[in-house]
Amino acid sequence: MNKAIFVIGPTATGKTSLGVDIAREISSEVISIDSRQVYTGLDLGTGKDLADFGEGEDAVKYHLIDIANPTTDEYNLHTFLKDAVASMKLLWSQGKIPVLVGGTSLYINALLNGYDLAGCPPNPQLRAELDPLSLEELVEKLKAYPEVFKKTDLSTKKRVIRAIEVAVTAETNPAVEVPEFDYILLAPYFHRKICHQRVEQRLDQRLAEGMVEEVEQLHKSGVSWEKLDWFGLEYRYISMFLRGELDRQEMRDRLLIKIRQFLKAQTVWLRKMEREGKDIYWLPEANRGSAFMLIRKFLKGEKLPIPSIRISDIHYGPKQ
DSSP: OOEEEEEOOSTTSOHHHHHHHHHHHTTOOEEEOOSSTTBTTOOTTTTOOGGGGOSGGGOOOEESSSOBOTTTOOOOHHHHHHHHHHHHHHHHHTTOOOEEEOOOHHHHHHHHHTOOOSSOOOOHHHHHHHTTSOHHHHHHHHTTSHHHHHHOOTTOHHHHHHHHHHHHHHHHSOOOOOOOOEEEEEEEEOOHHHHHHHHHHHHHHHHHHTHHHHHHHHHHTTOOHHHHHHTOHHHHHHHHHHTTSSOHHHHHHHHHHHHHHHHHHHHHHHHHHHHTTOOEEEEETTOHHHHHHHHHHHHHTOOOOOOSOOGGGOOOOSOO
């Protein structure tokens, strides 16, 4: 069976650096599993850390970074699965083990559990065409999609219209089939206090390196304030500063609080993964030696040890 290595974990724990080192060690390439790094121009705010990949002949190749236009494209789960599976198959065909690096839980979960999200975004044009039809006429249209028809409550126009909308989208955008593969989950581990310090240090560093200017340039190039808000915390709060709704210190401090809250939410999701039976190999201080040892065993098909750290068993207690 094909194999893959995942490097996951909370924000600001050095996933990119670790993933690149692993890819270099096994002569492979990195596939990003980050919902924002796909967009060009979103660099400092998304933590692309492209310098970690190196330059010239020693550079580690990467996939799914800088492949979408932030002004015109909307990259979603379906698109990610299609692109990620294609990249994985390409590397497998070359005899390489994909190293998937990132922290977008929705994308990670979809790959590990082999599913595409049901449903689709609203289609205003299709809804406008369907709305004048009677319930009976809508039901007749839905019969053209037997699988959806069987699962639909036919008692209201709203539900039948939504069912047609989903069916039409599925027909033109079929679900992505994720092939079966064997995998190992690795994650850098730092104590929560250290994670908070790393988040603050990274935020201040990126602000000093020009993250405000990055957001300003994105807006000047045509990315709306609404779209910047959709791109996440860094772009949302820096946009508020640029619009004069916050001063620089307020923006920095509120952003720091929100990123730490995001880190906590990521940790909750990772605890849930463990409780659901997923083995995550937490690497203290992102230890490379431990990572390479586990990878060698994994690639040889040897039995892996029981993880020495389970964050679902770690309880910090109330704040003092």
